[in-house]
Amino acid sequence: MEGEHACRLLDISPGGARLMARIVPPDQTRVVLMIPSLGRIEGRIVRREGEEFSVAFNAPQRKRDKLADAITWRFNKDRLGLDEDRTAPRKPGRGRARIVLADGVIIQANVLDVSVTGAAFECLERPRIGEPLRVGEMSGRVARILDNGFAVVFDPPQAKTSGPEAA
Structure with missing residues (x-):
């Protein structure tokens, strides 16, 4: 059966x-x-x-x-009657992402979902929770390990300063 x-x-x-x-x-x-x-x-x-x-x-x-x-x-x-516990709504992802770990290892992964604050990826590799990484121009860290991959929380954007104080 x-x-x-x-x-x-x-x-x-x-x-x-x-x-x-x-x-x-x-x-x-x-x-x-x-x-x-x-x-x-x-x-x-x-x-x-x-x-x-x-x-x-x-x-x-x-x-x-x-x-x-x-x-x-x-x-x-x-x-x-509670809403989802996500800090930002997630949208289904599509395509592949190139993820660069802190030690330079590159992971190619399918994008499961994305939001302003994070993303989930499907792949065989499982970096350690808390491990820093880059996804494109975004930096972040591994937040959770999933059955089929891992989730990332992005670092908050850095405030850009201009003028003489920025030097």
């Missing part, structure tokens, strides 16, 4: 999820869940009953901690 199958998320925690589907995989089947706003999560089927089944996630503690934060935010965001 390979391939993609639609399912409905009934319940989720940092350790696993309960789902409903017309086609239920056998026990111990490895699955990859793509959950909107939470991303890609791997696990194994641990329990089945009718059209419902439970998945135990196979994720390191760091990913479980991030998942717990994301679940908490999503629950409270909807319940309390």
